[in-house]
Amino acid sequence: MHDEWLNRWRERRIGWHEHEGNRALKSHWTATGRNVLVPLCGKSPDLMWLCRQGNTVTGVELSPIAAIEFFEDHELRVTEKDGVFEALDEPLRIVVGDYFAYDETGFDALYDRAALIALPASVRPGYAAHTHKLVDDDAFHLLVTLEYDQSRAAGPPFSVGKGEVTDYWPDLRRVESRNDIENSPPKFRSLDALYEVVWLGGA
Numbered sequence: 001m002h003d004e005w006l007n008r009w010r011e012r013r014i015g016w017h018e019h020e021g022n023r024a025l026k027s028h029w030t031a032t033g034r035n036v037l038v039p040l041c042g043k044s045p046d047l048m049w050l051c052r053q054g055n056t057v058t059g060v061e062l063s064p065i066a067a068i069e070f071f072e073d074h075e076l077r078v079t080e081k082d083g084v085f086e087a088l089d090e091p092l093r094i095v096v097g098d099y100f101a102y103d104e105t106g107f108d109a110l111y112d113r114a115a116l117i118a119l120p121a122s123v124r125p126g127y128a129a130h131t132h133k134l135v136d137d138d139a140f141h142l143l144v145t146l147e148y149d150q151s152r153a154a155g156p157p158f159s160v161g162k163g164e165v166t167d168y169w170p171d172l173r174r175v176e177s178r179n180d181i182e183n184s185p186p187k188f189r190s191l192d193a194l195y196e197v198v199w200l201g202g203a
Protein backbone atom coordinates (compact mmCIF):
# COMPACT_ATOMS: atom_id res chain seq x y z
CA MET A 1 0.00 0.00 0.00
CA HIS A 2 2.87 2.36 0.80
CA ASP A 3 4.42 1.76 -2.63
CA GLU A 4 1.17 2.72 -4.33
CA TRP A 5 1.15 6.12 -2.58
CA LEU A 6 4.86 6.70 -3.19
CA ASN A 7 4.37 5.85 -6.87
CA ARG A 8 1.44 8.22 -7.10
CA TRP A 9 3.67 11.05 -5.93
CA ARG A 10 6.50 10.02 -8.31
CA GLU A 11 4.08 9.83 -11.23
CA ARG A 12 2.14 12.93 -10.15
CA ARG A 13 -1.17 11.11 -9.86
CA ILE A 14 -2.33 13.41 -7.06
CA GLY A 15 -5.83 14.28 -8.20
CA TRP A 16 -6.96 14.81 -4.59
CA HIS A 17 -4.72 17.87 -4.19
CA GLU A 18 -6.65 21.14 -3.80
CA HIS A 19 -4.48 24.03 -5.00
CA GLU A 20 -6.60 26.60 -3.18
CA GLY A 21 -7.03 24.47 -0.06
CA ASN A 22 -10.24 23.07 1.36
CA ARG A 23 -13.39 25.19 1.43
CA ALA A 24 -14.91 23.42 4.45
CA LEU A 25 -11.79 24.01 6.52
CA LYS A 26 -12.03 27.75 5.95
CA SER A 27 -15.72 27.88 6.84
CA HIS A 28 -15.70 25.61 9.90
CA TRP A 29 -12.30 25.80 11.61
CA THR A 30 -12.36 28.12 14.65
CA ALA A 31 -9.39 27.00 16.78
CA THR A 32 -6.33 29.23 17.25
CA GLY A 33 -3.22 28.84 19.35
CA ARG A 34 -3.41 25.05 19.05
CA ASN A 35 -0.97 22.26 18.42
CA VAL A 36 -2.61 20.79 15.31
CA LEU A 37 -2.00 17.29 13.93
CA VAL A 38 -2.65 16.74 10.22
CA PRO A 39 -2.30 13.02 9.41
CA LEU A 40 -1.58 11.96 5.81
CA CYS A 41 -1.15 15.63 4.91
CA GLY A 42 0.21 15.42 1.35
CA LYS A 43 1.34 18.91 0.34
CA SER A 44 -1.95 20.49 1.25
CA PRO A 45 -2.00 24.31 1.43
CA ASP A 46 -4.34 23.76 4.40
CA LEU A 47 -1.18 23.33 6.52
CA MET A 48 -0.23 26.92 5.71
CA TRP A 49 -3.77 28.18 6.31
CA LEU A 50 -3.89 26.53 9.75
CA CYS A 51 -0.53 28.08 10.59
CA ARG A 52 -1.81 31.52 9.53
CA GLN A 53 -4.64 31.13 12.09
CA GLY A 54 -2.01 31.16 14.84
CA ASN A 55 -1.60 27.41 15.24
CA THR A 56 1.48 25.22 15.46
CA VAL A 57 1.11 22.63 12.71
CA THR A 58 2.51 19.10 12.31
CA GLY A 59 1.74 17.16 9.15
CA VAL A 60 2.65 13.49 8.77
CA GLU A 61 3.20 12.20 5.25
CA LEU A 62 4.73 9.13 3.63
CA SER A 63 6.23 10.83 0.59
CA PRO A 64 9.30 13.09 0.81
CA ILE A 65 8.29 14.52 -2.59
CA ALA A 66 5.15 15.94 -0.99
CA ALA A 67 7.12 17.51 1.85
CA ILE A 68 9.75 19.05 -0.42
CA GLU A 69 7.11 20.43 -2.79
CA PHE A 70 5.07 21.88 0.07
CA PHE A 71 7.97 24.05 1.23
CA GLU A 72 8.80 25.02 -2.38
CA ASP A 73 5.18 25.90 -3.17
CA HIS A 74 5.04 28.27 -0.20
CA GLU A 75 8.60 29.58 -0.62
CA LEU A 76 9.38 28.69 2.98
CA ARG A 77 12.90 28.33 4.31
CA VAL A 78 13.24 24.81 5.69
CA THR A 79 15.63 22.50 7.51
CA GLU A 80 15.50 18.72 7.36
CA LYS A 81 16.79 16.23 9.92
CA ASP A 82 15.90 12.53 10.06
CA GLY A 83 12.90 13.04 7.80
CA VAL A 84 11.47 15.99 9.75
CA PHE A 85 11.10 19.02 7.50
CA GLU A 86 10.75 22.13 9.65
CA ALA A 87 10.03 25.67 8.48
CA LEU A 88 12.58 28.15 9.80
CA ASP A 89 10.19 31.08 10.03
CA GLU A 90 6.85 29.43 10.86
CA PRO A 91 5.68 26.93 13.50
CA LEU A 92 5.12 24.27 10.86
CA ARG A 93 6.70 20.92 10.09
CA ILE A 94 6.11 17.83 8.03
CA VAL A 95 7.26 14.52 9.46
CA VAL A 96 8.01 12.14 6.59
CA GLY A 97 7.23 8.52 7.38
CA ASP A 98 4.49 6.04 8.15
CA TYR A 99 1.75 7.65 10.24
CA PHE A 100 1.26 4.37 12.12
CA ALA A 101 4.87 4.59 13.36
CA TYR A 102 4.54 8.25 14.42
CA ASP A 103 4.12 8.42 18.20
CA GLU A 104 4.24 12.04 19.38
CA THR A 105 1.27 12.74 21.66
CA GLY A 106 -0.49 15.73 23.20
CA PHE A 107 -2.07 17.39 20.14
CA ASP A 108 -5.04 19.60 21.04
CA ALA A 109 -6.46 19.84 17.52
CA LEU A 110 -6.92 17.43 14.62
CA TYR A 111 -7.53 18.19 10.96
CA ASP A 112 -8.30 15.21 8.74
CA ARG A 113 -9.21 15.87 5.13
CA ALA A 114 -8.89 12.88 2.80
CA ALA A 115 -6.90 10.88 5.38
CA LEU A 116 -9.49 8.53 6.94
CA ILE A 117 -11.15 8.15 3.52
CA ALA A 118 -7.81 7.38 1.83
CA LEU A 119 -7.60 4.13 3.78
CA PRO A 120 -9.38 0.83 3.08
CA ALA A 121 -12.01 -0.40 5.56
CA SER A 122 -9.62 -2.93 7.12
CA VAL A 123 -7.11 -0.20 8.03
CA ARG A 124 -9.50 2.53 9.22
CA PRO A 125 -10.17 1.17 12.76
CA GLY A 126 -6.40 1.10 13.35
CA TYR A 127 -6.08 4.65 12.00
CA ALA A 128 -8.77 5.91 14.38
CA ALA A 129 -7.28 4.05 17.37
CA HIS A 130 -3.81 5.40 16.61
CA THR A 131 -5.15 8.95 16.20
CA HIS A 132 -6.91 8.70 19.57
CA LYS A 133 -3.54 7.96 21.18
CA LEU A 134 -1.91 11.06 19.68
CA VAL A 135 -4.75 13.57 20.03
CA ASP A 136 -6.32 14.69 23.35
CA ASP A 137 -9.94 13.52 23.82
CA ASP A 138 -11.24 17.08 24.20
CA ALA A 139 -9.20 18.43 21.25
CA PHE A 140 -10.82 20.46 18.49
CA HIS A 141 -11.60 18.03 15.64
CA LEU A 142 -12.44 18.77 12.01
CA LEU A 143 -12.80 15.86 9.61
CA VAL A 144 -13.80 16.07 5.96
CA THR A 145 -15.07 12.75 4.59
CA LEU A 146 -16.91 11.48 1.50
CA GLU A 147 -20.15 9.53 1.21
CA TYR A 148 -21.22 7.81 -2.00
CA ASP A 149 -22.58 4.47 -3.17
CA GLN A 150 -19.53 2.25 -2.63
CA SER A 151 -21.18 -0.62 -4.55
CA ARG A 152 -21.09 1.50 -7.74
CA ALA A 153 -17.52 2.81 -7.57
CA ALA A 154 -14.26 1.72 -6.01
CA GLY A 155 -12.02 3.78 -3.73
CA PRO A 156 -9.75 5.38 -2.85
CA PRO A 157 -11.12 7.74 -1.79
CA PHE A 158 -13.52 5.47 0.08
CA SER A 159 -17.02 6.23 1.25
CA VAL A 160 -17.13 6.36 5.06
CA GLY A 161 -20.63 6.50 6.49
CA LYS A 162 -22.07 8.30 9.50
CA GLY A 163 -22.14 5.18 11.68
CA GLU A 164 -18.49 4.41 11.06
CA VAL A 165 -17.31 7.93 11.86
CA THR A 166 -19.29 8.04 15.10
CA ASP A 167 -18.06 4.55 16.04
CA TYR A 168 -14.56 6.02 16.03
CA TRP A 169 -15.42 9.49 17.38
CA PRO A 170 -18.81 9.33 19.17
CA ASP A 171 -18.81 13.05 19.99
CA LEU A 172 -18.36 14.35 16.45
CA ARG A 173 -21.26 16.29 14.88
CA ARG A 174 -22.09 16.07 11.16
CA VAL A 175 -22.31 19.79 10.43
CA GLU A 176 -22.41 19.88 6.63
CA SER A 177 -23.05 17.59 3.71
CA ARG A 178 -22.72 18.89 0.16
CA ASN A 179 -23.07 17.09 -3.16
CA ASP A 180 -19.63 17.56 -4.75
CA ILE A 181 -20.09 15.25 -7.75
CA GLU A 182 -19.07 18.03 -10.19
CA ASN A 183 -15.58 18.25 -8.68
CA SER A 184 -15.09 14.51 -8.30
CA PRO A 185 -12.59 12.37 -10.27
CA PRO A 186 -13.89 10.92 -13.59
CA LYS A 187 -14.37 7.42 -12.10
CA PHE A 188 -17.18 8.83 -9.91
CA ARG A 189 -19.03 10.73 -12.62
CA SER A 190 -21.56 7.95 -13.25
CA LEU A 191 -22.83 8.33 -9.66
CA ASP A 192 -25.83 10.50 -8.90
CA ALA A 193 -24.18 12.04 -5.89
CA LEU A 194 -20.96 12.15 -3.93
CA TYR A 195 -21.19 14.08 -0.69
CA GLU A 196 -18.38 15.95 0.99
CA VAL A 197 -19.24 15.73 4.68
CA VAL A 198 -17.86 17.89 7.46
CA TRP A 199 -17.53 16.64 11.04
CA LEU A 200 -16.76 18.85 14.03
CA GLY A 201 -15.98 18.08 17.64
CA GLY A 202 -14.33 19.41 20.76
CA ALA A 203 -13.83 23.03 21.60
Ligand SMILES: C[S@@+](CC[C@H](N)C(=O)[O-])C[C@H]1O[C@@H](n2cnc3c(N)ncnc32)[C@H](O)[C@@H]1O
Nearest residue numbers: 005016040041042044061062098099113114118
Ligand atom coordinates in the same frame (compact mmCIF):
# COMPACT_ATOMS: atom_id res chain seq x y z
C1 LIG B 1 -5.65 11.27 -0.51
S1 LIG B 1 -4.12 11.99 -0.06
C2 LIG B 1 -4.67 13.35 0.94
C3 LIG B 1 -3.59 14.35 1.24
C4 LIG B 1 -4.03 15.58 2.04
N1 LIG B 1 -4.71 15.23 3.27
C5 LIG B 1 -4.87 16.49 1.21
O1 LIG B 1 -6.00 16.78 1.60
O2 LIG B 1 -4.39 16.96 0.15
C6 LIG B 1 -3.51 10.81 1.12
C7 LIG B 1 -2.05 11.06 1.48
O3 LIG B 1 -1.68 10.18 2.53
C8 LIG B 1 -0.36 9.73 2.32
N2 LIG B 1 -0.27 8.46 3.05
C9 LIG B 1 -0.86 7.28 2.74
N3 LIG B 1 -0.58 6.34 3.67
C10 LIG B 1 0.19 6.94 4.61
C11 LIG B 1 0.81 6.49 5.81
N4 LIG B 1 0.66 5.23 6.24
N5 LIG B 1 1.55 7.38 6.52
C12 LIG B 1 1.70 8.67 6.10
N6 LIG B 1 1.14 9.15 4.95
C13 LIG B 1 0.41 8.29 4.21
C14 LIG B 1 -0.23 9.63 0.80
O4 LIG B 1 1.10 9.69 0.36
C15 LIG B 1 -1.06 10.84 0.35
O5 LIG B 1 -0.26 11.98 0.21
